[in-house]
Amino acid sequence: MSIPKILIYGFFVTAVLLIGYFVENYYYLQVLTFIGINTLLALGLNMLMGYAGQISLGHGAFYGIGAYTTAILTVNYQFSPWLSLPCAILLAVTVAFLVGLPTLKLSGYYLGMGTLGFGMIAFIIFREWTSLTGGASGFVGIPSLEAGFISFSSARNYFFLVWAVVLINLIVCGRMIQSRMGRALRAIHDSEKAAMAVGINTMHLKLQIFVFSAAVGALAGFLYAHYISFISPGTFDFLASVRMVTMVVIGGMASIWGALLGAALLTLLPEWLHAFADFEMIVYGLIMMIVMILLPRGLTRGLLDLYEKAGEGTGKGHDN
């Protein structure tokens, strides 16, 4: 039943290469790059939500921290982006640690509220600290990335860069899940009581994964900032955090490929729905509702279930 991992990754790499070489349209490449950035966001959050079972409604903040840190360091202080990247991640990690320490003691709705509050505060800082962040009018002139003789200012190269980072993160997350740490995370998700009884330091582990997901969020923010070269607080507001949660839930909790599907759907839908003009948001909402009603466990699991059902329908079935 399960497809060998190497085949899946092989398919993934082939798809990225083919798309990268044959898609000429600048707009398509841009949308596909955004899917990559959103996949990163969903991937990090999925580790926290899907695997450790802890919700965060403030992850837009880490996305923003990544973007603003690199913007400020590269523009105001002429840092090389490759130096500002570790700084951005380090800052996100530090903030996540300090925020996670008290909030992760909460659970369920309360953790949701706590992280929501954090996201709001971060957003207000992005918007109101005008001298540093440019305030509501945004931050302009973020340089594009270069590595030696490769310039990532072309849409195609940036597409490859983003998807290479996605691939690395998919592998990292995949390895994490199939490890002692990943098992412990899933154990917390299933029964925190039993996880503690087998000797898992649940608080420590939750904090670790919170910090990890913040780092991935900051990485996505970094890639976003150097791609768009202009950032404004609206990108990292409460709705951004909610969109991240939606990607995880729609794609399928506890599935690294779910992050990809959820990100793809949530990035593509608004683009497709432009045709509906004024009704865009209504159609968007309806589609979300229909997906959740028909596939309550998300796209990945839902599609697998359909596939398995079809298999049984042909009379072949599965021997466990």
Add this chain to the structure above:
Amino acid sequence: MITDSAEPEYSPLLKTAAVSKSFGGLKALSDISFEVPKGIVQGLIGPNGAGKTTLFNVITGAYLPDSGSISFLGKEIRGKKLHQIVKMGIARTFQNVELFESMTVIENVMVGCHVRTRSGFWGAVSRIPKVLREEKMIRDRAEELLAFVGLEKESGKKSSDLPFGWQRLLEIARALASDPLLLLLDEPAAGLNAVETRQLGELLGKIRDLGITLVLVEHDMSLTMKISDNILVLDRGCILARGTPREIQSDEAVMSAYLGKSK
């Protein structure tokens, strides 16, 4: 493993001294003092609400007692974190079976090895040989334990798909994976049929033969009386009686409070 050569031989493995715990106005445990010598099976019986599970929760660190002390291997463990206590060598099972239901049978046992293994995030990502060796060791150990409880054929199944009796065995295997010196079993025979209960009795005997000390809360009297070396009877948070199974069976107070007057 855990060694402590400074300990005199006669010291008990587990000792509680005047442990009390209240929930609001309800005194769940009052002044419980008892000792569990190494290598025995200690039965713990009493009517519902006697405080047996609370005592387990206090010993394993899930609840902090209001007063009194708990020592394990001669060291005070009151106030220690759960994971520290597991690491010292105390494992437990739950009355209502608490498995990791989305995980496979073998993964459940592998999680049980958590406190005896080390690799973390960087190990998981780098997969250096040391980590792979540890991972293999965890898997081997888990397979060995599944075979020990007789579930080796189920290893790839989802744990929630096992019949209830097997879930109990799996929970015991998971607890054993932490290499405990002391294993606390909370009503392991509850919900089992006669055959399963007999098999459980045999398994508990095998576990004792490994040198693991058992504390057993159980309502199934024939099992408890057969397997226990010592029995402690709790009633409404107090110790009602203690002694060998034979002594307990003929104890007047126990008869009236717990077993019901037969004559």
